[in-house]
Amino acid sequence: xxxRNIVMGxxxxxxxxxxxxxxxxAETLKAVAFAGAANWxxxxxxxxxxxxxxxxxxxxxxxxxxxxxARNMMAGKYDLALSSVDNVVAYNEGQGEVDLGAPSDFISLxxxxxxxxxxxxSAEIADIKALKGQTVSVDAMTTGFAFxxxxxxxxxxxxxxxxxxxxxxxxxxxxxxxxxNEAKATLLNTPLDLVxxxxxxxxxxxxxxxxxxxQGIVAMVRKGNVKEKYAxxxxxxxxxxxxxxxxxxxxxxxxxxxxxxxxxxGMPRPAAEKAYERLLDPADGIYRDLRIDRAGMKxxxxxxxxxxxxxxxxxxxxxxxxxxxxxxxxx
Numbered sequence: 001x002x003x004r005n006i007v008m009g010x011x012x013x014x015x016x017x018x019x020x021x022x023x024x025x026a027e028t029l030k031a032v033a034f035a036g037a038a039n040w041x042x043x044x045x046x047x048x049x050x051x052x053x054x055x056x057x058x059x060x061x062x063x064x065x066x067x068x069x070a071r072n073m074m075a076g077k078y079d080l081a082l083s084s085v086d087n088v089v090a091y092n093e094g095q096g097e098v099d100l101g102a103p104s105d106f107i108s109l110x111x112x113x114x115x116x117x118x119x120x121x122s123a124e125i126a127d128i129k130a131l132k133g134q135t136v137s138v139d140a141m142t143t144g145f146a147f148x149x150x151x152x153x154x155x156x157x158x159x160x161x162x163x164x165x166x167x168x169x170x171x172x173x174x175x176x177x178x179x180x181n182e183a184k185a186t187l188l189n190t191p192l193d194l195v196x197x198x199x200x201x202x203x204x205x206x207x208x209x210x211x212x213x214x215q216g217i218v219a220m221v222r223k224g225n226v227k228e229k230y231a232x233x234x235x236x237x238x239x240x241x242x243x244x245x246x247x248x249x250x251x252x253x254x255x256x257x258x259x260x261x262x263x264x265x266g267m268p269r270p271a272a273e274k275a276y277e278r279l280l281d282p283a284d285g286i287y288r289d290l291r292i293d294r295a296g297m298k299x300x301x302x303x304x305x306x307x308x309x310x311x312x313x314x315x316x317x318x319x320x321x322x323x324x325x326x327x328x329x330x331x
Contacts, residue, residue: 086144115216
């Protein structure tokens with residue numbers, strides 16, 4: 001399977017047929033994301049004209065890994081990233097995978113989901129303990145999803161030295177590596193986990209069931225750019241919220257599934273139907289109100305305090321959130 005097909009058929013920044021173009025003079029916004037659930041509302045915004053309705057012209061690129069994402073955000077190549085909130089925390093605390101050349105000022109504007117993470121493994125791996133001595137892939141060793149994997153291992157009586165770690169990049173890259181047998185297990189978010197499951201791979205654990213609350217994807221920006229790009233960021237947030245409401249409306253179920261199958265070329269229809277149910281689970285799916293889960297943020301900080309080097313307790317969840325932005329944007 002080609003990685004671009006796993007992500008969205010290669011149509012990275014193209015509007016869907018029939019999408020409404022923004023008016024001339026629209027606010028512009030450059031966004032970047034990983035493969036995963038957060039992109040479904042984005043595609044709905046393109047298709048249904050929600051960005052155009054907010055007079056914002058948005059482009060979307062995909063990143064191969066969190067290192068490139070952080071570097072490009074610091075360099076000003078992008079205005080907004082749909083990213084794990086742990087990237088905000090890690091780089092602001094000087095614990096990121098690489099030195100960005102200057103202190104970062106990343107901040108979270110709104111939340112998308114709890115990560116929707118599952119440990120997916122080759123069919124012959126019966127359970128988490130069977131991963132001992134096997135290769136496990138992660139994006140980067142010092143950012144959040146790697147800590148999630150380490151904690152899942154720990155709660156099954158294992159430590160980080162019991163497996164062989166491979167840095168493989170973002171979800172699409174990790175899925176590709178799993179399919180090529182370059183790793184025996186990895187963490188995948190929905191709907192990538194369902195692509196793997198449809199191809200016979202085994203779900204060993206859902207992170208939510210092991211860890212409880214966890215804040216996953218957020219809209220990440222540089223704090224210093226919020227004022228300058230406020231109109232565009234507000235328009236993006238309002239449109240994204242409308243996109244979430246559109247896919248969650250039962251009247252749009254068929255169109256929503258069709259949109260997902262069109263963009264995720266590696267996903268068969270039954271898997272797309274499962275993704276629809278999983279992503280729209282009221283208790284455990286995409287956040288309808290775009291909240292940032294404070295209990296989930298505490299879990300992120302607790303894992304970082306436990307596994308980051310040097311160990312340092314982190315307690316102030318508000319330090320990584322622009323608390324007033326979402327309410328003001330949705331008024």
